[in-house]
Amino acid sequence: MSEDLKQKIIAYIREEYLEDDSMVLNENTPLISSGIVDSFSMVSLKMYLEEELGIKMTDEEASTEAFDTVNSILVLVGKKLAGKK
Amino acid sequence: MPSNIGDPEARRRGFAWKDARRELGFPEGPCNIGWYCSDRISELGMGPKLALIWEAVDGTIRRFTYDDIRVYSNAYAKYLLGLGLAPGDRVAVFSERVPELYIGIIGGLKAGLVMQPLFSAFGEDALEKRIVNAETSAILTNRKLTFRVRKIRERCPSLRHIVINDPGDLEMQPGEVHFGIDNAEPVESFACFPATEETPSLLHYTSGTTGQPKGALHVHGSLPAQALTTKWVLDVRDDDIYWCTADPGWVTGVSYGVIGPWALGTTQYVLEAGFIIDRWYKAIQDQKITVWYSAPTAIRMLMKEGEEKVKQFDLSSLRHLCSVGEPLNPEAVVWSERVYGLPFLDTWWQTETGAIQVTNVPGMPVRPGSMGKPFPGVTATVLAHDFTEIREPNQQGLLALRPPWPSMFRTYWRNESAYQSKFKNGWYVTGDRARIDEDGYFWFMGRDDDVINTAGHLVGPFEIESALLEHEAVAESAAIGKPDPVNMEVVKAFVALKPGFEPNKKLEMSIMNFIRKKLSPLAMPQEIEFVEKLPKTRSGKIMRRVLRAQELGQDVGDLSTLDDN
Numbered sequence: 001m002s003e004d005l006k007q008k009i010i011a012y013i014r015e016e017y018l019e020d021d022s023m024v025l026n027e028n029t030p031l032i033s034s035g036i037v038d039s040f041s042m043v044s045l046k047m048y049l050e051e052e053l054g055i056k057m058t059d060e061e062a063s064t065e066a067f068d069t070v071n072s073i074l075v076l077v078g079k080k081l082a083g084k085k
Numbered sequence: 086m087p088s089n090i091g092d093p094e095a096r097r098r099g100f101a102w103k104d105a106r107r108e109l110g111f112p113e114g115p116c117n118i119g120w121y122c123s124d125r126i127s128e129l130g131m132g133p134k135l136a137l138i139w140e141a142v143d144g145t146i147r148r149f150t151y152d153d154i155r156v157y158s159n160a161y162a163k164y165l166l167g168l169g170l171a172p173g174d175r176v177a178v179f180s181e182r183v184p185e186l187y188i189g190i191i192g193g194l195k196a197g198l199v200m201q202p203l204f205s206a207f208g209e210d211a212l213e214k215r216i217v218n219a220e221t222s223a224i225l226t227n228r229k230l231t232f233r234v235r236k237i238r239e240r241c242p243s244l245r246h247i248v249i250n251d252p253g254d255l256e257m258q259p260g261e262v263h264f265g266i267d268n269a270e271p272v273e274s275f276a277c278f279p280a281t282e283e284t285p286s287l288l289h290y291t292s293g294t295t296g297q298p299k300g301a302l303h304v305h306g307s308l309p310a311q312a313l314t315t316k317w318v319l320d321v322r323d324d325d326i327y328w329c330t331a332d333p334g335w336v337t338g339v340s341y342g343v344i345g346p347w348a349l350g351t352t353q354y355v356l357e358a359g360f361i362i363d364r365w366y367k368a369i370q371d372q373k374i375t376v377w378y379s380a381p382t383a384i385r386m387l388m389k390e391g392e393e394k395v396k397q398f399d400l401s402s403l404r405h406l407c408s409v410g411e412p413l414n415p416e417a418v419v420w421s422e423r424v425y426g427l428p429f430l431d432t433w434w435q436t437e438t439g440a441i442q443v444t445n446v447p448g449m450p451v452r453p454g455s456m457g458k459p460f461p462g463v464t465a466t467v468l469a470h471d472f473t474e475i476r477e478p479n480q481q482g483l484l485a486l487r488p489p490w491p492s493m494f495r496t497y498w499r500n501e502s503a504y505q506s507k508f509k510n511g512w513y514v515t516g517d518r519a520r521i522d523e524d525g526y527f528w529f530m531g532r533d534d535d536v537i538n539t540a541g542h543l544v545g546p547f548e549i550e551s552a553l554l555e556h557e558a559v560a561e562s563a564a565i566g567k568p569d570p571v572n573m574e575v576v577k578a579f580v581a582l583k584p585g586f587e588p589n590k591k592l593e594m595s596i597m598n599f600i601r602k603k604l605s606p607l608a609m610p611q612e613i614e615f616v617e618k619l620p621k622t623r624s625g626k627i628m629r630r631v632l633r634a635q636e637l638g639q640d641v642g643d644l645s646t647l648d649d650n
Binding site: 030032033034035039040043047048060065 | 142206229230232360363364389540593606
């Protein structure tokens with residue numbers, strides 16, 4: 001998975017979901033469990049990923065666990081991109 | 086071991102609310118909720134007992150005894166009055182689930198302040214409207230949410246004090262102060278405000294079909310209802326570890342996440358983290374949770390994850406499960422009995438009622454899908470549209486309650502006419518529709534208005550539509566509740582665009598995120614349908630029922646008032 005994609009997702013989350021600019025956000029920062037993103041907000045994050053990467057995720061795949069860190073999102077997205085090839 | 090309620094039918098026959106304090110062993114006289122939930126417990130010799138087991142997002146555990154709750158809530162009470170606040174002033178609590186949230190509410194109540202819980206995910210508009218309406222004087226918050234408070238501060242002239250419990254290296258702005266458990270001096274004794282039964286205690290905002298959210302004002306006299314329902318419905322006992330998963334930004338999280346359990350001297354657990362299935366099950370296992378009060382949306386998400394996940398944890402400590410927020414579908418009751426060995430008991434109530442009204446209780450045969458029967462002391466019925474009682478069983482009508490009851494709201498803040506409009510022919514009309522079967526069990530049938538119930542939270546379509554119109558691309562809009570297998574309903578918006586804007590995914594995302602930030606993630610449309618125009622009456626009122634019927638593939642009904650130009 002490219003570093004570019006990771007940074008792109010982090011930048012999107014920082015732009016859309018974070019209000020405290022000083023807050024550390026990296027690939028391991030909990031998103032759902034820390035309340036940065038919740039199960040409702042996840043819909044727009046999922047839509048962003050689908051639109052940006054040209055993939056489709058089912059509701060079962062887009063679980064709160066799968067979206068809890070940028071790393072776990074990358075694992076899911078990686079599988080979907082591999083399936084496209 | 087017998088349940089606290091004993092024989093439910095005998096209780097229903099022999100109980101009146103005037104007996105509640107005696108039943109609970111509560112002393113007569115002034116009834117400050119803060120005192121009942123902390124000082125009184127210490128005076129009973131239970132000061133060293135654990136009141137709160139709090140688990141942070143990172144897994145750190147902090148434990149607070151009843152003595153801790155007493156001295157730190159005293160500290161909050163003293164500090165807030167020291168800021169110049171006076172009994173009756175509104176103090177908002179806008180915080181993530183940290184100990185200061187729970188203890189701050191108790192402290193504010195001790196000082197006679199009217200505590201105003203606000204959901205931590207509220208966006209700027211939602212926050213501003215509630216603060217402006219209540220003329221809130223102070224807000225208890227934490228660092229992360231301070232940034233949102235700052236954005237609305239200038240538009241909220243009444244807001245004089247921002248009390249931040251964990252500012253860290255934040256550069257404080259005028260009016261912002263640092264006060265939390267970490268820097269508070271424990272205060273051994275505090276003379277609580279001598280609240281009477283009618284002294285205002287809490288201001289909970291709730292949504293209706295029309296207009297902006299309304300503040301349901303509650304009073305200290307609500308306590309016996311919250312305490313007795315905790316004892317008889319949630320069945321908590323001295324040795325229980327109780328977990329109410331509701332957020333104290335909403336009424337359940339206060340009535341049953343602060344007041345009910347602490348009035349009974351219960352040990353309760355709080356998880357700061359958001360909903361992650363493994364964390365929830367691990368919490369039950371590690372903390373040996375015995376009584377679990379949760380919500381249908383969460384239960385359905387647990388169901389989706391399946392039984393294999395359950396088998397990875399030892400959940401044998403559980404002995405009693407209850408649910409609230411929206412109707413609990415029969416499948417969830419059957420599933421929980423099979424998987425956890427216990428059925429979830431559905432309970433029904435709402436912001437205005439302050440405490441459980443119609444409910445299943447221990448010892449009563451559960452009919453999966455039913456809300457249960459009226460709690461002892463509660464008279465409930467269904468009404469026809471002329472507000473007369475429907476006597477025949479299984480006829481659908483308006484669910485109504487006979488006032489008064491102790492935890493009944495006393496008004497909508499500065500909106501007495503809206504309050505009065507809820508009472509018809511001697512009944513409080515709830516806005517829900519129900520039927521009563523031949524054995525007296527109540528069955529929820531739906532809402533009687535356009536309010537959207539998503540994941541147990543009511544969202545007003547008008548509030549969403551108003552906010553949508555502030556987006557640069559939106560010419561007109563309508564919001565409805567779309568059935569959803571997990572959340573009961575989710576918000577769906579119909580949007581007609583202004584000239585020059587084209588419907589596409591990017592615009593859809595832009596509108597969704599716009600609403601999420603302005604109102605809350607709950608109000609964010611999960612789906613947007615772009616339309617040329619919306620169905621309206623000739624007087625210009627949007628006909629949501631037409632959109633809803635079209636969405637559900639149902640007959641759209643009478644269209645004689647539709648403006649088809």
